Amino acid sequence: MTSTLRSTSRVVGRTVAVLLCGWLLHREAGAATPSVQAAYMLGCQGCHLEDGRGFPQRGVPALNGFVGNFLKVPGGREYLVQVPGAAQSELSDERLAEVLNWMLRTFSPAQLPADFRPYSAPEVGRLRKSPLAEVAPVRGELLRRLETVAYL
Amino acid sequence: MIRKWLHTLDRWAEKATRKDARVHSRRAFLSGLGASVVGVGAVTLLPVFRGSAFAQQAGSDEGDPNSCDYWRHCAIDGYLCGCCGGSASSCPPGTVVSDITWIGTCRNPADGRDYIISYNDCCGKSSCGRCVCQRDQGDTPIYRPQTSNDLNWCAGSQADVPYHCSLSVVIGVND
Numbered sequence: 001m002t003s004t005l006r007s008t009s010r011v012v013g014r015t016v017a018v019l020l021c022g023w024l025l026h027r028e029a030g031a032a033t034p035s036v037q038a039a040y041m042l043g044c045q046g047c048h049l050e051d052g053r054g055f056p057q058r059g060v061p062a063l064n065g066f067v068g069n070f071l072k073v074p075g076g077r078e079y080l081v082q083v084p085g086a087a088q089s090e091l092s093d094e095r096l097a098e099v100l101n102w103m104l105r106t107f108s109p110a111q112l113p114a115d116f117r118p119y120s121a122p123e124v125g126r127l128r129k130s131p132l133a134e135v136a137p138v139r140g141e142l143l144r145r146l147e148t149v150a151y152l
Numbered sequence: 153m154i155r156k157w158l159h160t161l162d163r164w165a166e167k168a169t170r171k172d173a174r175v176h177s178r179r180a181f182l183s184g185l186g187a188s189v190v191g192v193g194a195v196t197l198l199p200v201f202r203g204s205a206f207a208q209q210a211g212s213d214e215g216d217p218n219s220c221d222y223w224r225h226c227a228i229d230g231y232l233c234g235c236c237g238g239s240a241s242s243c244p245p246g247t248v249v250s251d252i253t254w255i256g257t258c259r260n261p262a263d264g265r266d267y268i269i270s271y272n273d274c275c276g277k278s279s280c281g282r283c284v285c286q287r288d289q290g291d292t293p294i295y296r297p298q299t300s301n302d303l304n305w306c307a308g309s310q311a312d313v314p315y316h317c318s319l320s321v322v323i324g325v326n327d
Contacts, residue, residue, distance in 0.1 A: 033268060033324035041268050041324055046254045047308075050323070055252050058308050 036102045043089050043099070052107035061139075068104050068111030073145040079138060081124050087131035094121040096128070212262040220285035222320075224269055226258035227289045229301035230318035233274055235283035241321045243274035249319070250275050252308025254299055256290045257326050268324035273315055275306035280317040 033041065041050075048054050052063035070076030080100060081087060089096060097119040104112060132138055215222045217240040218232055224240060225232065237244030253272040260267055292299040306313045 031325070032327035035326075038268060038324060038326045042255055042257070042326070046270075047252050049251060055308060057310075058252060060252065060308075 036098050039091060039095055039099050040103065043091060044085065044103070047085070052103065063103060064107040066108060066111060068108035068113075068116075069146055070142060071104070071113050071116060072111075073142055073149060075138070075145070076142050078127050079132070079142055081119070081127035082130060082132045082138075083135055084131055087128040092121075093125035093128070097121045097124040100124070212260070214262045217320075218283060220283065220287065223260050223262075224258055224267070224320035224322065225285055226287055227256045227269070227291055227301060228271055228318055228320055229286045229288060229291065230273065230284070230315070231280040232283040232285050233280075233317040233319050236274075236280035236317040238274060238317065238319075241319055243272075243319065244277075244280070244317065247274040247276045247316045248309055248311035249273075250305045250309035250311075253305050254297075254301060254303070255323070256299060258289070258320075266326045267322050268326050270319070270321045270323045271301060271305075272319045272321060273305040273309070274317050274319065275309045275313065275315060276311035277316045278314050285318075 047060045048063055049060075052067070054060040054062040054064075056062055067080070070080055081096070086096060086100065091099060101118040104116070217224070218234040220228075220232070222240070232240070233242070233244060234240050238247070243249045250273045253270055255268060255270050257266045258269050259265070288301060290299060291301045294300045294302050297303060304313060304315050306315045
């Protein structure tokens with residue numbers, strides 16, 4: 001009797017959970033996409049995809065669960081602004097700083113250093129003036145540094 | 153976190169069920185449970201916004217998705233998948249959607265809002281050849297590849313080339 005009650009209660013509990021989720025999702029119907037996310041969608045998502053998983057098989061690096069690691073080694077903070085997709089994007093310095101901060105917090109919160117300092121517009125503006133001509137060697141060196149300090 | 157939440161919910165539901173069992177008949181309970189199951193089914197039919205889902209419902213829609221004039225195709229360059237056995241948001245059988253793509257916006261004349269559109273290609277079969285459509289609004293030269301519709305995005309797909317047809321999928325609202 002007890003086990004029957006338990007399993008029945010689970011069914012009821014999960015039914016309530018599903019109804020609750022459905023109601024919450026329904027409330028968002030037609031809602032505008034947050035503007036920072038919209039900027040990511042229009043400028044980055046085509047390759048890095050909606051959850052930042054990228055397409056490593058085709059050379060599009062995954063952001064999720066990783067990109068925050070770059071802030072742990074010298075040169076990594078600069079690298080995230082100087083990669084062509086960021087430095088040469090059509091976004092203003094202010095918007096690019098917002099999108100980078102949003103990407104780091106959304107896709108890689110667990111890898112962010114405890115003393116994470118968000119990018120500012122002046123910092124982004126300064127760094128993007130020196131975009132990387134050759135990305136792969138710089139990325140390779142940063143990954144080696146990450147391995148060396150055993151951050152991964 | 154979810155496990156903990158479900159556990160709390162289970163405990164709450166168990167208490168509620170025990171209390172309910174003391175005051176209501178089994179038949180009444182089964183009738184209520186049946187209504188809940190139907191309710192859950194009905195909820196899944198609602199026009200729900202799913203932020204991370206592939207396709208999203210546009211607020212209101214008008215026009216023929218198989219016509220080049222359809223509002224969602226404002227920047228497309230290719231064959232409309234709706235004329236090739238698929239739809240404006242789903243690939244025809246036997247083809248695979250290219251994950252890597254380009255994304256732009258189109259204004260929906262029905263509500264005046266700008267929707268974010270993903271122009272994914274469907275790949276793996278030779279060109280469909282029906283309903284060719286080239287509108288190019290906001291299209292950029294290929295040295296700005298993230299907003300260029302001249303690229304064969306099937307090169308970024310699991311299925312690889314050849315290109316078959318193109319989608320216009322609503323993925324957000326850019327107000």
